[in-house]
Amino acid sequence: MLKLYIANKNYSSWSMRPWVLMTQAGIGFEEIMAPFGTEAEDFSHEFSAESRRVVGAVSPAGLVPVLVDGKLAVWDSLAIVEYLAERFPGHALWPRDAAQRARARSIVAEMHAGFAALRRRCPMNIAAHLPERGRTALREDAGVRADLARIVAMWSDLLAAHGGPMLFGAFSMADAYYAPVVMRLRTYELPTPPAIVGYAARVQALPGVKAWIDAVLAERTFVPVIKPRRTSR
Template sequence: MLRLHIGNKNYSSWSMRAWVLLRQAGISFEEKYVRFDGFDAGSAFKRTMSAVSPTATVPLLQDGDVTIWDSLAIAEYVAEQFPEKRLWPEDRAARAAARSAVAEMHGGFTALRSACSMNIEADLADMGRIIWRDNAGVRKDMERITAMWIQLLARYGGPMLFGEFSVADAYYAPVCSRIRTYQLPVPGEIAAYIEHVHQLPGVQAWIADALAEQDFIPMDEPYRSQR
């Protein structure tokens, strides 16, 4: 049985990618929740994760004696172990595009990720308007994301980025969540894609668990001092 270590569902965007990928694909796994209480070496989170991971981060996937400690590596491992799930597009060109889009998310869009931290439970539309007005980096990241999504949806026919659900949609699910939380402006076809992602059973299950946590963690709340 696969075991996936994750952090708080309300805040942990990297955990969401791996969890949604497995859940939406119908791959059985055991969830190991490790609460965020700090990221210094003495925190319970770091002590717990240091026992199983060389980086002491989440997500982390265990498959027997195999340990995978990076979200993109997890996606590749799962796609390799479960080829019948077709987690990457079958067409070679589409598969290359999907891997490129995922890699771009994995290593980029730092302005958006820094300014608009994931917070599923919160309504931060007012803060989103300020960020959009004042943060050119966020606007630039959103311009690139929007252009990419429009191109892929047009090329592959939707409703997912490559027609059917793939690693790419799992990877961009937290971006969709951020756009919803901060009410960042997007064109109609992008709003429709975000709604399709939001309604995926795997995403709905993650959101339901995030809302049920009721765990206010100040270090993950840059815009609120209390719920």
């Protein structure tokens, strides 16, 4: 049985990608949760000592996600999804057409290496509703505006080219890889055109994504972004 090591579903965007991909594609796996620590005033994305030990035992990189297949450990979300595509060729995790597959790889790589401003200013926080933070990020940060414009252009082009419902027609790796961006659009209420709103709604309705969102609410390791200050009496 494959094992997938992940962190808190509310926050861990890199964990979400292979989890959603495998769940949506019907690839069975055992989930191993290594939660972040919660001692920081603002929630940190760093492991507790116990999680560091658990993840360090399977991956020298010490980060999640990690996929364990028998004696083999594969780490880093991009390496994991590529491994899954090779391991399960029948599932068409990438588009079957070579040109479309190259395009899908391009946008997945673009996500893996980029969108730094959006990731920094609007971290994934599924259970929260932070429209004011979203407005501030857009107003203050040209990088966030550029990242959002690029997402809108990318998704609009692909939806128009393939006619939807997903980026390359049928569900693929590309949709799993951008699912955390869909969650950011929702939490921070970032404004997008109707075609993008429609795509975001369809992604959230995918059983694999819905299962992740439902689990967030059950997870209960959520702590507010800004904890209320303790009154000194």
